[in-house]
Amino acid sequence: GQNIDQPTEMTATEGAIVQINCTYQTSGFNGLFWYQQHAGEAPTFLSYNVLDGLEEKGRFSSFLSRSKGYSYLLLKELQMKDSASYLCASYNAGNMLTFGGGTRLMVKP
Amino acid sequence: DGGITQSPKYLFRKEGQNVTLSCEQNLNHDAMYWYRQDPGQGLRLIYYSQIVNDFQKGDIAEGYSVSREKKESFPLTVTSAQKNPTAFYLCASSIDREEGTQYFGPGTRLLVL
Numbered sequence: 001g002q003n004i005d006q007p008t009e010m011t012a013t014e015g016a017i018v019q020i021n022c023t024y025q026t027s028g029f030n031g032l033f034w035y036q037q038h039a040g041e042a043p044t045f046l047s048y049n050v051l052d053g054l055e056e057k058g059r060f061s062s063f064l065s066r067s068k069g070y071s072y073l074l075l076k077e078l079q080m081k082d083s084a085s086y087l088c089a090s091y092n093a094g095n096m097l098t099f100g101g102g103t104r105l106m107v108k109p
Numbered sequence: 110d111g112g113i114t115q116s117p118k119y120l121f122r123k124e125g126q127n128v129t130l131s132c133e134q135n136l137n138h139d140a141m142y143w144y145r146q147d148p149g150q151g152l153r154l155i156y157y158s159q160i161v162n163d164f165q166k167g168d169i170a171e172g173y174s175v176s177r178e179k180k181e182s183f184p185l186t187v188t189s190a191q192k193n194p195t196a197f198y199l200c201a202s203s204i205d206r207e208e209g210t211q212y213f214g215p216g217t218r219l220l221v222l
Binding site: 030096098101 | 113144149150151152153154157197199207209210211212213214215216218
């Protein structure tokens with residue numbers, strides 16, 4: 001079966017750095033997506049990792065270790081608008097996405 | 110502007126009633142998807158379609174039906190057989206199933222009266 005685990009909630013302070021972890025156990029793994037979702041809105045694409053290592057995109061970076069079944073999303077210089085849910089999703093054989101439950105991030109002043 | 114639209118934003122269903130959620134895209138994407146999102150749970154796949162006039166069941170298809178008569182449109186019907194329909198429904202599309210990045214519509218929140 002497919003299993004994706006990520007923390008339910010996290011809290012961080014404006015201007016700080018936060019790391020959101022995701023572990024996965026999936027068959028036919030092809031890559032790992034991160035999406036951002038503000039309450040009541042559509043998920044928006046953040047990153048897609050296929051190879052091991054860190055990919056940086058502005059204030060957001062995403063890391064993948066295929067051997068460990070592990071990924072993280074790193075958010076730097078946190079802003080209040082970063083308060084949202086962050087969804088980890090594995091891209092598997094059959095070209096399907098399997099989503100984790102999402103991590104709700106609250107950024108405090 | 111290219112994008113995915115869903116309507117209505119909120120929908121109320123009475124007991125025993127079928128309701129249809131609209132999803133339209135003008136991105137020229139071949140593949141389209143319907144997900145259900147419940148609080149504290151990840152998105153779960155209801156149905157997906159790779160091309161016009163073809164669709165496949167996802168993980169939780171029972172109580173739902175779809176059609177794909179046009180490339181741009183992928184409506185979802187929540188039938189009376191779906192006993193717990195209250196959820197946030199998200200439609201998504203991708204260039205094709207080989208291209209993994211899916212782009213989502215704004216969602217429809219379905220509530221039961």
